[in-house]
Amino acid sequence: MSFTTSIISWNSSENNRSMPWKGAKDPYKIWLSEIILQQTRVAQGLPYYEKFIQNFPTIFDLANAEDQFVFKLWEGLGYYNRCRNLLFTARYIVENYDGIFPKNYEQIIELKGIGPYTAAAIASFAFQLPYAVLDGNVYRVLSRYFGIETPSDSPEGEKIFAKLAQDNLDKKKPGVYNQAIMDFGATICLPAIPKCNQCILSKDCTALALGLINKLPIKEKILKKKTRYFTWFVFRVNDQIFIQQRRAKDIWENLYEFFLVESEGKPNWENKSVNEWLENQFKQHPKELEISPVLSQQLTHQKIFAQFIQISLDRMPVQLPKANWLNIKNLTHFGFPKLCKEFIEQNF
DNA sequence: AAGTCGGGGTG
DNA sequence: CACCCAGACTT
Incomplete structure (x- = not known):
């Protein structure tokens, strides 16, 4: 046959x-x-x-x-x-x-x-x-x-x-x-x-x-993996949250996220350095500040280590586009990467 | 022709 | 952990 x-x-x-x-x-x-x-x-x-x-x-x-x-x-x-x-x-x-x-x-x-x-x-x-x-x-x-x-x-x-x-x-x-x-x-x-x-x-x-069952099909391409370190700053002014859309040719294109800082080495944000960073960037001190543990996600080509830093501010920093502030209750209308999605579900 | 794009199941 | 999944697009 x-x-x-x-x-x-x-x-x-x-x-x-x-x-x-x-x-x-x-x-x-x-x-x-x-x-x-x-x-x-x-x-x-x-x-x-x-x-x-x-x-x-x-x-x-x-x-x-x-x-x-x-x-x-x-x-x-x-x-x-x-x-x-x-x-x-x-x-x-x-x-x-x-x-x-x-x-x-x-x-x-x-x-x-x-x-x-x-x-x-x-x-x-x-x-x-x-x-x-x-x-x-x-x-x-x-x-x-x-x-x-x-x-x-x-x-x-x-x-x-x-x-x-x-x-x-x-x-x-x-x-x-x-x-x-x-x-x-x-x-x-x-x-x-x-x-x-x-x-x-x-x-x-x-x-x-x-006896070739476990050898076929043969694939020759080798998977290269890189490690990346993301720190997402969750800026909050009253009930407004800052989000932005990912546009670069990168993972999660078109999805939304919080304010992102990517660093080469392992991120290690102590309260003090966050304060300094905020002072340098936005001339403001946080009213409240909460730092998540380092989370991780395995993608096909990348290993992501991520940390969320929730920051309450008195006023919206002028450096951040005003149109990107969103009422917390509308967060669910936007698509986020898995890490952000889980963060939102646990914190809002 | 080689790199890159997610998240989940499976052994 | 490595490999795979009703692949396609970009460079």
Whole structure:
């Protein structure tokens, strides 16, 4: 039995993975689910999908929404440029296609936030077009079954896997096949400990025969991690709090935060030095001052150490933009990085 | 072609 | 702790 036939067979006999958008024909819902699920586990993305569909049942609702509200709904999901591109593309489709999702692959992949994987997913799920998806699951399944030792994250590997994926696509039912191979990778051909003993493809699996299961797929890129030290000053004047939006090309772009000072070494803010710093910066002493313990967060490429310093002042420092002061009760309307979000939940 | 973008699950 | 997840964009 061919690989393709086996995957289809497994799907009809053993695959019982269910997802709310599975079998959906509305390209808007398929697109939304695919953007949310980029580099994100289904279980993690699911509640966000539900929230978005509830708040934005159609692409027009999303296009008409305020940025800040959409980012608030995305808060905690990570990779925030996905959210920015989602909004941009919703508005683009409303403007240029009367809100009707384009139906051919070339137009789909042209859209912001949609790359080869997402374009193939939309084209095959929504329009039954013969484009093979290539995601982390597919790389793993193909590399093991066919014994491909070329690194899947190299330019050469990407070409080999793209051709292999397309060659094995079931052109008559591309949507069903694409869904099936990803479900297979997510439930049977698992990354660390695959369920080879209950895999109906195991007798033809090259990696299993050669003892390469725990080596494939091969990845060559090495993850570089850097450590950063953030001190967030939570300035407060009566019930007004200072916040700012992150704009630089950096982590958490477009989210909000408190006044940030980043330092090279480990931050060590004693009361005295904060007082001096405030005096130098703003010619004011704090009325009250509270320093949090040093918190940390592990990101994919960065380790963040962070400390919050709450400072009550008599008046707003003229150096800080007046428009950035916000009533405390409106803090919940803005999307914050996880560290700030947790700080807010614990302190306000 | 290489770097960068989050947060959570898993072994 | 390291690795991975329905990847895409920037330089």
